[in-house]
Structures are given as C-alpha cells and as structure tokens.
Amino acid sequence: MTGSSALLTDRYELTMLDAALRDGTAHRESMFEAFARRLPAGRRYGVVAGTGRLLEAITRFRFTDAELDWLRAADVVHPSTLDWLADYRFSGTIWGYREGEAYFPGSPLFIVNASFAEGVILETLILSILNSDSAVASAAARMVSVALGRPLAEMGSRRTNEYAAVATARAAYIAGFGATSNLEAGRTWGVPTMGTAAHSFTLLHDTEEAAFRAQVEALGAGTTLLVDTYDVEKGVETAVRVAGTGLGAVRIDSGDLPSVVASVRDQLDRLGAVNTRITVTSDLDEYLIGALSGSPVDAYGVGTSVATGSGAPTAGMVYKLVARRGDDGEWVSVAKASAEKVSVGGRKTAVRRIDSTRTAREEIVYLGDGPDGEPEGTQDESRERPLQATLMRDGVADRAFLGAEGTRAAREHRALVMQELPIEAFRLGAGEAAIPTVYR
Numbered sequence: 001m002t003g004s005s006a007l008l009t010d011r012y013e014l015t016m017l018d019a020a021l022r023d024g025t026a027h028r029e030s031m032f033e034a035f036a037r038r039l040p041a042g043r044r045y046g047v048v049a050g051t052g053r054l055l056e057a058i059t060r061f062r063f064t065d066a067e068l069d070w071l072r073a074a075d076v077v078h079p080s081t082l083d084w085l086a087d088y089r090f091s092g093t094i095w096g097y098r099e100g101e102a103y104f105p106g107s108p109l110f111i112v113n114a115s116f117a118e119g120v121i122l123e124t125l126i127l128s129i130l131n132s133d134s135a136v137a138s139a140a141a142r143m144v145s146v147a148l149g150r151p152l153a154e155m156g157s158r159r160t161n162e163y164a165a166v167a168t169a170r171a172a173y174i175a176g177f178g179a180t181s182n183l184e185a186g187r188t189w190g191v192p193t194m195g196t197a198a199h200s201f202t203l204l205h206d207t208e209e210a211a212f213r214a215q216v217e218a219l220g221a222g223t224t225l226l227v228d229t230y231d232v233e234k235g236v237e238t239a240v241r242v243a244g245t246g247l248g249a250v251r252i253d254s255g256d257l258p259s260v261v262a263s264v265r266d267q268l269d270r271l272g273a274v275n276t277r278i279t280v281t282s283d284l285d286e287y288l289i290g291a292l293s294g295s296p297v298d299a300y301g302v303g304t305s306v307a308t309g310s311g312a313p314t315a316g317m318v319y320k321l322v323a324r325r326g327d328d329g330e331w332v333s334v335a336k337a338s339a340e341k342v343s344v345g346g347r348k349t350a351v352r353r354i355d356s357t358r359t360a361r362e363e364i365v366y367l368g369d370g371p372d373g374e375p376e377g378t379q380d381e382s383r384e385r386p387l388q389a390t391l392m393r394d395g396v397a398d399r400a401f402l403g404a405e406g407t408r409a410a411r412e413h414r415a416l417v418m419q420e421l422p423i424e425a426f427r428l429g430a431g432e433a434a435i436p437t438v439y440r
Helices: 011-023 051-059 065-073 079-086 116-120 123-147 162-174 183-189 199-204 208-219 232-243 257-270 286-291 403-420
Strands: 029-036 093-097 110-115 152-154 224-226 249-252 277-280 299-302 317-325 331-333 348-354 360-367 384-386 388-393 437-439
Touching: 011 079, 011 116, 029 116, 029 123, 051 093, 051 123, 051 388, 051 403, 065 079, 110 116, 110 123, 116 317, 123 152, 123 162, 123 286, 123 299, 123 317, 123 403, 152 162, 162 183, 162 403, 183 403, 199 208, 199 224, 208 224, 208 232, 224 232, 232 249, 232 257, 249 257, 257 277
Parallel strands: 152 299, 224 249, 249 277, 277 299, 360 437
Antiparallel strands: 029 110, 029 317, 093 110, 093 388, 317 331, 348 360, 348 384
C-alpha cells in the first residue's frame, strides 16, 4: 500500500484507456454520470453518502513508481499508456448532489466532466465508495426515522472489514446516528465515540458486583452497566446498589426486548433510579426499532444491520457515459439501450419541486444544459431547489465537503432534507419511490 488510490479499480478501466489512447478517442471531452436505476425493494428514498471520502480518494488517484512497476510487470497496458498514467492527475470538474441529500431512481448524483481518459478510469473507485456508503446511510436514515428522536449509536465494526468499518460509522453519522464505537472514525471524521464494557469484562471478575464496582470506579456512576450477562433482574438490582440511583444507564443485549425493557423500567423506578436510561442492542434493525417505539427505551445500539445496509449492502448505482463532444465540437448525447438497463443520455440539471407546504413533490431533471447552465422551462424558482453543487473544479476539490467539517455539514444537510420529504417516504412497507423523477 502506497497511499495512492489508483489501483482500487478494475483492470478493464485501464484496458479501455489503453485502447482509447491508441485510437485517438481518449481525449474527447466527455460527461459521465453516476445514478441508481432503482431503489432497493421496500425503500422510498436513498441518502447520498461517501462524497467527501470520494473527493479525497480522487485527489490521491496517482500512479507512483510502485503502481507503475506492478502494471508493467503484470503487462496490463502498453508502455506508452504507462507513460500517460505516470503524469495522471484528474483535472476535470465534478458536480453532484450534496452529501446527505435524498435521491431517487434516475437522480444524476455524481457527474464527471473531463476527457474520456481522465473520467473512465475513476469508475470503479466512484461506484465502490458511493454504493457502499449510500447503502449504509440509506438504511441508517430509516432507523433514525423510526427511532422517533431517541439516540442511536453505530456498533458495527466487527461485522465488516476494518476499513469499511470506518466508512460505515461516518455514513451512519451523516444519516443521523449520534455516535460510533469506532475510534478511527472519531479521529478521521470527527464522529463522536462511545462505549463502556462487554460481557467479557463481567465474566473476567469473580462476581457481577465486582465487575460493576470496577467499572463505576473507572468511569463514574454515569456509566452504562450491561445487566444481562447472568440474570437481568439481579443485574439491575446490583447495578443500582453499586452505582446508586444516579446510575447513568443500563444496557440490555438479549431476550424478548419489549417485555424485558418494560420490566427493567418498572424495576428501576421502584428502586428510585427514575432517571437511569435504558439502552438496547441485540441485532436491531429498523423493523425491531419501530416495534420498540412504544416501549420505554431511551437509546439504541445497532451493529450488523447498519453495517450491511439492512439487507441492501449496495445502493445499486452505475456509472455511465452520457455525453461526449463530437468532431464538430458539439455535445452528442449517448445512452445504453440494453433491455432493463436503459439509461438517459445527455447533460442534466436536477432540481426538486417543493410545494407551498414545503413538501417535495417531484425530482425534475432538465436535459441539455448541464449543471452549470440554467435549465429551460424552469418554474417559479422559489419552488425549485437546485440539487447539484460543484464538488471539484479543475481537479481541485471544494474543501467545504472534505474532512470532519464536511462530514458535519453533510449530517446537517440530511436533517434539513428529511423535513422536505412527504410522510409516505418514511413507511417501512413495500411501495414506490416517495416522489417521481421527471425528465424535461
């Protein structure tokens, strides 16, 4: 590993580049677009995530001697293409939906304007980041909506690979989770971290009481004690006896959660720990969180379900060439016509129509002008919110979308966007996209 992201790609990206350089088409100005043809089954909207990570990865997409030597030894491309790659630095412009934005089938989420050569070799990198992070954020947003304001913590690091764990924590935070157990996500992206003890800490000690006393001594009475290692009722009694009625919280990680939570709440109140919170974990997803909405739960910890997109581990996005310059200098719209994989060609500008109640009603995609142009036939501008921002200009990423500050901005943007969506968007049952995408 060299710090370069250039080999986080598929071989055919470079063989296409190789052939295009040899026949002279590689330098045609082109426009590529990432979009989703459909949403996962049962989803009414998606949430864009990964943009900040992607912009940083594109900036690091350079071929150092290490990458070039490997490509040469593997005989992937011709020597002349290796010379071209040695000088590669993305110099084009990228427009896209802001991170945290809601999207729908056909939304032009990420538009790359560059030579064919510069744009085509970014395909795998773009899709691997956007597909994974948006899948996590879309699932996490559903959990946030049914949690009804109760805080959620992301705890999925042990359910995915070590690098995906960091990206998962970031995407879940953008979608509204309040904290993560992953420390690298805290260091790199500014995501608040949390965590106290697992069952192994209790099992280490001779008694449950000894474990609780050690934890309270180290972390204070405001800590969260895990009470279901042995017997929940005895665990709660011991926790309050050790920490006092000022105990911060108890965590429950097993059992029939609705009935266990009700019983624990009653017991805590009887013991005088009326302000002690109840946190539940144990393989939660949006459906179980929704089922607990009437229970006295104060917070949730979610692991496997959020890390795997709650059954939809990829957002299903694709990256297609939609326009290129012809020999006469004019833009030529291009599109796939394959059965069930049809794409809409042309440069696009996207807006969301908002009605008088500040509710989103349509995703309108104007064809022809591209993100920098004014769409023809625009309605009352006060009722159409532009969806595309300039993410990178002449190869330089807008710093507003990067790092911890960009992550916080994406989180704030998602919260505002959710207020626009119609109530139908938040239903967990099967149904169509919450708003239609209309091409004009």
